[in-house]
Amino acid sequence: MERRTHTLLSLVIAAVVISLLSIYWRSIVQKDFYIVESETAELEQVESL
Amino acid sequence: MTIGTMPLCPWEAPTFFIISENAYPLFYYAHFVPILVGGLLVATLLWQNPRSLAIRMLSILFAISMAWILLDLLMTATNRPDAVVFLWSAVVLIEPLVYAAALFLFYAFSLNKLPSFIEQAVMTALVAPLIVLAPTAYNIPGIYIEDCNADEGFIASHYSYGIEIAFTLWILFLAIRLIMRTTDATDRRKIILFTVGLLAFLVSFASGNLIGTFTGDWVTAQYGLFGLPVFIGFLGYLVARFQAFDVKVLTAQILVVATSVLVFSLLFIRTIENIRIITVITFALICALGYVLVKNVRREIEQRILIQKQEQELEVANKQQENLLHFISHEVKGYLTESEAGFAAIAEGDYEHTPPKLKEMAGGALATVRRGVRTVMEILDASNLKKGTMSYRKDTFDFKKAVLDIAAEMKPAAAEKGLLIDATIGEGLYMLKGDEDKIRQHVIRNLIDNAIKYTPAGAVEVRLTDGDKLRFSVKDNGIGITPEDMKNLFTEGGHGKDSIKINVHSTGYGLFIAKEIVAAHGGKIWAESDGTGMGSKFVVELPIS
Numbered sequence: 352m353e354r355r356t357h358t359l360l361s362l363v364i365a366a367v368v369i370s371l372l373s374i375y376w377r378s379i380v381q382k383d384f385y386i387v388e389s390e391t392a393e394l395e396q397v398e399s400l
Numbered sequence: 401m402t403i404g405t406m407p408l409c410p411w412e413a414p415t416f417f418i419i420s421e422n423a424y425p426l427f428y429y430a431h432f433v434p435i436l437v438g439g440l441l442v443a444t445l446l447w448q449n450p451r452s453l454a455i456r457m458l459s460i461l462f463a464i465s466m467a468w469i470l471l472d473l474l475m476t477a478t479n480r481p482d483a484v485v486f487l488w489s490a491v492v493l494i495e496p497l498v499y500a501a502a503l504f505l506f507y508a509f510s511l512n513k514l515p516s517f518i519e520q521a522v523m524t525a526l527v528a529p530l531i532v533l534a535p536t537a538y539n540i541p542g543i544y545i546e547d548c549n550a551d552e553g554f555i556a557s558h559y560s561y562g563i564e565i566a567f568t569l570w571i572l573f574l575a576i577r578l579i580m581r582t583t584d585a586t587d588r589r590k591i592i593l594f595t596v597g598l599l600a601f602l603v604s605f606a607s608g609n610l611i612g613t614f615t616g617d618w619v620t621a622q623y624g625l626f627g628l629p630v631f632i633g634f635l636g637y638l639v640a641r642f643q644a645f646d647v648k649v650l651t652a653q654i655l656v657v658a659t660s661v662l663v664f665s666l667l668f669i670r671t672i673e674n675i676r677i678i679t680v681i682t683f684a685l686i687c688a689l690g691y692v693l694v695k696n697v698r699r700e701i702e703q704r705i706l707i708q709k710q711e712q713e714l715e716v717a718n719k720q721q722e723n724l725l726h727f728i729s730h731e732v733k734g735y736l737t738e739s740e741a742g743f744a745a746i747a748e749g750d751y752e753h754t755p756p757k758l759k760e761m762a763g764g765a766l767a768t769v770r771r772g773v774r775t776v777m778e779i780l781d782a783s784n785l786k787k788g789t790m791s792y793r794k795d796t797f798d799f800k801k802a803v804l805d806i807a808a809e810m811k812p813a814a815a816e817k818g819l820l821i822d823a824t825i826g827e828g829l830y831m832l833k834g835d836e837d838k839i840r841q842h843v844i845r846n847l848i849d850n851a852i853k854y855t856p857a858g859a860v861e862v863r864l865t866d867g868d869k870l871r872f873s874v875k876d877n878g879i880g881i882t883p884e885d886m887k888n889l890f891t892e893g894g895h896g897k898d899s900i901k902i903n904v905h906s907t908g909y910g911l912f913i914a915k916e917i918v919a920a921h922g923g924k925i926w927a928e929s930d931g932t933g934m935g936s937k938f939v940v941e942l943p944i945s
Contacts, residue, residue: 356517363524366531367497371490373535378486385542386407386481387551 420477597634
């Protein structure tokens with residue numbers, strides 16, 4: 352395999368791994384997401400707005 | 401239900417991470433069949449031909465798909481919203497990578513290469529925003545607690561599908577271009593079948609997830625996963641029909657195991673509402689596999705019978721040809737020997753008043769006839785060796801003397817070409833038990849003679865050393881041996897590509913006979929060369945008596 356192709360693929364794999372770790376950090380550790388109690392409740396809320 | 405302050409989805413935590421009341425039988429069926437059948441196919445292909453680029457790419461594609469399936473299983477089973485957000489985000493990140501791997505596989509299978517650097521850079525540029533934004537709210541901002549489905553952001557609901565469509569179209573474009581350029585009908589059929597199978601997988605996979613994203617019906621979305629077994633079916637057919645991936649798999653065995661897996665996975669269907677459709681799908685798959693299996697086995701049996709018949713015919717024809725060759729050589733040898741005696745008598749002055757011109761002509765004719773006798777003898781010896789009718793004497797003789805005699809005899813022939821024969825023999829006893837004439841003629845003379853013939857200028861080094869075994873070597877700086885020629889060197893009629901241009905009178909039996917004779921004396925012979933123009937070295941090892 353060409354050297355620069357090898358480097359590019361290695362970078363992509365490293366980026367994917369870092370991205371997966373960040374996803375873990377955001378969702379499991381930080382719990383940085385909202386929870387909608389009910390889809391219908393949310394719809395009603397949106398309509399009333 | 402809550403853990404700490406975090407509410408939980410309205411079902412119990414899963415057992416063994418994947419057994420959950422939120423997952424239904426179809427779900428397990430759709431996930432387990434690809435894992436089992438795909439794993440089986442990839443393991444078999446890797447076992448058969450681990451160095452193939454296409455099989456390696458196929459393994460990567462399956463590994464990423466398996467990771468996707470496993471994460472999807474865990475995601476559906478869990479009742480923890482944070483775990484769902486983690487797994488869902490990861491699934492969105494991994495999904496386009498399945499398509500990228502499929503594109504790599506297409507390049508490897510159809511063009512036997514990987515995408516170029518530029519093409520890989522374009523692929524990276526497409527995937528980069530996804531990798532960067534996957535851990536943000538642009539991917540999965542939140543979750544609906546009542547069914548633990550994610551609220552998908554732009555990345556999950558649009559961008560990832562955009563990449564998938566782009567990669568699928570890329571494959572389609574490459575395939576159409578390649579199909580139009582391919583002139584061989586079999587190759588074209590192979591590429592068409594492969595493309596159809598791969599696209600069936602990619603399109604059904606994306607469609608399933610698109611249905612889930614835009615309708616919220618994640619049950620129907622599961623049918624999208626059935627594209628993978630369909631693709632595996634196409635791959636199995638390609639292997640069976642065209643020996644694709646350069647593997648000669650016992651297709652029958654694989655199909656039997658694949659069918660068993662399908663039937664076994666029916667055990668996961670427990671509820672009545674899904675059993676009918678699943679049974680129909682499984683039955684159809686088993687029928688299709690069974691048809692291919694029966695057809696394949698029948699063809700194999702027919703081929704085997706044909707091969708056996710051809711083998712018998714070939715054996716008879718070979719024997720007839722060998723007998724004929726033996727007869728002709730024997731007859732020709734008789735005529736040549738008589739002529740040899742006649743010419744020898746004239747050349748050596750047995751008749752009185754022979755004009756000098758006639759003597760000179762007879763001398764030339766004698767040399768030619770003797771060459772002819774040697775050639776015929778070589779063919780006869782090869783024929784005897786093949787028939788197993790070669791007999792050997794078992795006398796003790798001095799191998800060193802034999803080498804020195806022959807080196808001295810060959811010196812004039814070498815000098816004619818301006819070559820030097822450098823014979824160096826170490827101290828020691830070189831007594832050998834065997835057939836002196838045959839060793840002299842077919843081993844020592846043959847190797848030195850070859851070295852002279854195939855060396856345009858320089859020297860021929862003849863070495864003899866002792867130790868546990870007697871080691872005789874002839875080294876030249878001649879035309880050398882290519883790795884391709886090296887394979888056929890000691891076989892019957894095993895001419896090198898270039899050697900025949902230099903030595904047009906060669907029968908091609910010389911080294912074959914040498915090898916057989918050395919083997920009959922419990923020794924071995926081999927050649928060493930760094931390639932064309934790099935010279936060669938022939939080594940003989942024989943046990944000392």
